[in-house]
Amino acid sequence: MAKIPFTVSARAGKLLGRENFSNPEGAIIELVKNSYDADAKNCLIFFDIQSNDNSTNKKSLKREDTIYIIDNGEGMTEDVIKELWMKIGTGSKEKDYLSDEKRVKTGAKGIGRFALDRLGFTTDMWTTSKKVKSNIGSHWKMDWNQFDNSDKSIAEIKADLIQLEFNIKKQIKSIIKNDNVNEIIEKINFRSGTVLKISNLKDDWSDDGINNVYKSLEALIPPKEFKIPFDVTLIHLQQPKNFGSVETAFFNDYDYKVKAKYDSDTLTVDFEITRNELNHNKIKKNYEDLFNDAKKPYDLQTLNNRTFKYTKSIDKILKWNLEKNNIKLLNDVGSFELSFYYLKYSVSRKEGYPYKLINTKERRSVLDKFGGVKIYRDSFRVRPYGDPNNDWLRLGARVAQSPAGAGQRIGDWRVRPEQTAGMISISRKTNPFLKDKSDRGALQENESFEVFKKIIIGLIHEFEYDRSKILNVFYKHIKKEKEKAKEQEINERAKNWQMKLSRKGKI
Ligand SMILES: Nc1ncnc2c1ncn2[C@@H]1O[C@H](COP(=O)(O)OP(=O)(O)OP(=O)(O)O)[C@@H](O)[C@H]1O
């Protein structure tokens, strides 16, 4: 009996590249993730697109169109290129999941770089590793056309690799001769790094197409809130003013901020709640007495401090019994963190609460751009959670079931999904059951995901309860004042009436 090996056709390579990325934006994100995993502080994407929809000699100009993706990450040694970069399905990140800078690497499958094949027929790569002298590097070149010859086996497909002496900044400047690029490169520190030049592009890059890349970067890269030093800049060489450093969600104007850390071992949640909704001068002037008998954290002192912390066990939050089965469900979800913001954009004067003034227009535009409760796994977004109109937590349905006003009855008010923003950080290491679907898109809708959603609703409800508890104090006071005023009015009217009658001599 002979042992016979499997062989792999070149066609299989084609499936990994071209067909794994449904759109070019997704392919670019994949390469940005590689820069992140390599501990880059900067990732630069340059589009050199001479051809556009209106040019008469579009075809010949298109041949010159190029995309560059450049980072100042750890780079690759010759060995890494040979052993990891050239090995399909390399599992190195699965094993070494933490980078030197303690980032949890987003890669795992060992196929991301086939995004290069999705974008263009030719790739040149220059890279210099932080582990070698900075003036030594490699130039790797690949003609992806080879994958189109389906008769070949994968071992017959070859790339060129040479070692050479170079300085990465000088190299970039000599490849891309552009003043704007020069200026940007000059400001960045490149001890090591990787330069990808993608040419013979497969797509026609219209202005809209590049705008889509910028938009998806905005939506997907780690938000500023995570405080990870990773800046992504996109430049269209023909339109230097249009793009730039990619802006991500950041909120400094909000009514409430909730930071919650769920610990799946101790089954507790650490909360840090910031109340930022009320006008404290008004409270001081008119309402201090209302808090005379208030207990912590609903007392005046805590209110004045704005931020307070507490820990609560998850069974109390969910109103669950901690029996064996439930404990397992709660353990399986894994620890995660939530930052949640509430920004109302309309205020009813009639209610009379001592709110701070808000800039309705600005809040609406911030929420349009960055609203929704989003999931980030190892710092990158998992779509579609929190996309516009994606109410995955079904917050809208909760409002419909419990339409009470905020101060009316304690605990009854429900937040509207369009007035929320949030970031949930999960990790493939701590939340192994919150898994990707096979298409690299959303999460699998398994039992852990259901419990995960329940926990998040529970965390959000802590804020809803707090807000209704605080506003209820004013609600009751305002109601009483209104009743008093009404009573007074009735008394007044009765008095007038009496006077009129007595004047007419009827009494
Ligand atoms: N910008 C980069 N800087 C340094 N090394 C890189 C870079 N891009 C890729 N590599 C190396 O090449 C390997 C292959 O990258 P690739 O994206 O194909 O797979 P992966 O990131 O390991 O997994 P995934 O398929 O999930 O992205 C990486 O494991 C890494 O060692």
Ligand SMILES: [Mg+2]
């Ligand atoms: Mg990768």
